Amino acid sequence: MSAMSDQPVTISIFNRFQRELFVHLEGLETRLTARVDAVNTRVDDVYGHIDGLYHRLDRLEIEYEAIRVGLGRVEDRLGQVEQRLEGVEQQLDRMDQRLGTFEAEHRDLVATVRALDERLSRVEKRMEELIAAEPRDVLRSEIRDLKGRVDDLQARIDAIDKRLER
Numbered sequence: 001m002s003a004m005s006d007q008p009v010t011i012s013i014f015n016r017f018q019r020e021l022f023v024h025l026e027g028l029e030t031r032l033t034a035r036v037d038a039v040n041t042r043v044d045d046v047y048g049h050i051d052g053l054y055h056r057l058d059r060l061e062i063e064y065e066a067i068r069v070g071l072g073r074v075e076d077r078l079g080q081v082e083q084r085l086e087g088v089e090q091q092l093d094r095m096d097q098r099l100g101t102f103e104a105e106h107r108d109l110v111a112t113v114r115a116l117d118e119r120l121s122r123v124e125k126r127m128e129e130l131i132a133a134e135p136r137d138v139l140r141s142e143i144r145d146l147k148g149r150v151d152d153l154q155a156r157i158d159a160i161d162k163r164l165e166r
Contacts, residue, residue: 109160116160120153 127146 113160
């Protein structure tokens with residue numbers, strides 16, 4: 001055994017030990033309280049940051065919901081626009097078909113007008129020949145007849161022109 005363990009513990013040594021222990025414990029308590037306060041301050045800061053994050057998250061969720069609803073409206077409108085566009089495309093297809101029909105009819109009318117013009121030229125030429133070959137009285141009745149036919153042809157040409165103007 002050691003020499004210290006052989007010495008009797010006296011009250012004064014015990015009191016001194018107790019005082020030193022209390023001084024040491026008070027310093028330890030002060031340091032521990034300061035540490036706990038520092039940790040509590042940091043925990044409060046962390047809770048403040050967490051609360052801020054929750055607040056921001058709530059705002060983001062609200063904004064997300066508003067964006068989702070707005071996007072739904074945009075998608076609905078886009079669907080409507082697509083339907084209208086399909087309708088317009090169908091109308092354009094029908095108009096293209098009608099235009100093709102009108103173009104064909106126009107070509108036919110132009111050909112008919114040219115044929116009528118050629119025929120009229122032949123009639124006028126024949127009329128001139130008849131006028132030159134026939135006596136005047138016979139010619140006058142034929143001229144009246146030919147004028148009537150020319151007027152009929154002119155009326156038909158006018159009708160064709162009106163159809164072309166549409």
